[in-house]
Amino acid sequence: MDHNATTPLRPEARTAAVEALDVLGNPSSVHTEGRASRALVETARREVGELVSAKPAEVVFSSGGTEAAAMAVHAAKAALGVRRLLVSAVEHDAVLSAAEASGLAVSLIPVDGEGRTDLAALKTMLEAADTPALVALMYANNETGVIQPVAEAASITHKAGAFLLCDAVQGAGKVPVDFASLGADMMVLGGHKLGGPMGVGALVVRTGLPFEARSVGGGQESRRRAGSENVSGVAGFGAAARAASNGLGELAVLRDGLEVRIAKIAPDAAFFGAKASRLPNTSYFSAPGLDAETLLMALDLDGLAVSAGAACSSGKIGRPRVLDAMGVPDELSRGAIRVSLGWTSEAADIDRFVDSWSRAYERIRARTTKLNASGTVSGRADAPLAAVES
Structure with a gap:
């Protein structure tokens, strides 16, 4: 129930990755073995490009979405002359951290109560200064699943003479993503979010856009990312992209059913971003x-894996930055968990989750009521699980 963190390896990706391990050549070599490896890489480049309607030559393979984001920010500074970064307030830490590490001025673009980027604010921020800018706006938020107005933002951005980076790691393979139609200048992709191996991703770079490599020392990836390609990982990524091309739209029925059942158990539950267009597989609620x-401890003991938001914080559960940006009060945000479905999900998973969550919810609420009545604690049920169960 935590597919936004990573989703199981698709059988097509496993087969492609394992078979690629037996191809012995270096893709940069011109002999027969090298050409065989190069063919695998270029087939995957075409498959990943087709997933997001990009040209194969626009796809630059990387070690994952995080590196791709860092590559994009570096190129914006070194090749595009960008001097300030406008980053959505709900952007993934991979993009935000790369922006903060760039040494450039960074400003956050506000969002509304549903987590959608404020386009009027973006326009005002772009007009406020005449220095070249890069706007970073994700396709879909990894926590709420809210789909962002990327095409509209790109139009505003380009009219101001700026550039747009779109992190589509969570969107690609779940809903249709069209790099060309969105108008993005660069796009970040990740392999393991759509059923490929971990440790491989890509940066899509619009044809003709000036670019400077962050990693140097070789001519790989058309001199845009030095280092011998991860042939096995790339082959698995390409196969997963092909297998994921139909998206996960059918999961909206399961997700919506889950939310209806949770709302019956807890009528005061809040489903964050539910009034906006969302990924069909994601529910973030409290x-x-x-x-x-x-809650996570109780569910884990029942064999259910969910998260409290992003899965890139060394296992820590802190105050949800995305919900803060949305103006969600602490009373709700501190109990928020994310359920995310994937290509292996089925109705029985929903049944099992709702049953487990309901039991944990009733135990916690009963204990809170008891402690409030005794005057021991007020309004919060955050004791260790052992205390909850006792």
């Missing part, structure tokens, strides 16, 4: 008086 850490 109810007053709950604590995310206690």
Whole structure:
């Protein structure tokens, strides 16, 4: 139930990756073995490009989405002359951290209560200064699943003479993503979010856009990213991209059913971003008086894997930055958990989750009521699980 963190390796990707391990040549070599490896890489480049309607030559393979984001920010500074970065307030830490490490001025673009980027604010921010800018706006948020107005933002951005980077790691393979139609200048992709191996991703770079490599020392990837290609990982990524081309639209029925059942159990539950267009597989919700850490422990003991948001924080559960940006009060945000479905999900998974969540919810609420009645604690149920169960 945590597919936004990573989704199981697709059988097509496993087969392609394992078979590629037996291809012995270096893709940069001109002999027969080298050409065989190069063919695998170029086939995958075409498959990844087709997933997001990009030209194969626009696809630059990387070690994952995080490196691709860092490559994009570096290129913006070194090749595009960008001197300030406008980053959505709900952007993934991979993009935000790369922006903060760039040494350039960074400003956050606000979002509304559903987590959608404020386009009027973006326009005002772009007009406020005449220095070249890069706007970073993700396709879909990894926590709420809210789909962002990327095409509209790109139009505003280009009219101001700026550039747009789109992190599509969570969107690609789940819903249709069209690099050309969106108008993005660069796009970040990740392999393991759509059923490929971990440790491989890509940066899509618009044809003709000036670019400077962050990693140097070789001529690989048309001199845009030095280092011998991860042939096995790239082959698996390409196969996963091909297998994921139909998206996950059918999962909206399961996701919506889950939310209806949770709302019946907890009428005061809040589903974040539910009034906006969302990924069909993602639900981020909470109810007053709950604590995310206690819930995650209870669900984990029942064999259910969910998260309290992004999965890139060394296992820590802190105050949700995305919900803060949306103006969600602490009473709700501290109990928020994310359920995300994937290509292996089925109705029985929803049944099992709702049953487990309901039991944990009733235990926590009963304990809170008891402690409030005794005057021991007020409004919060964040004791260790052992105390909850006792």
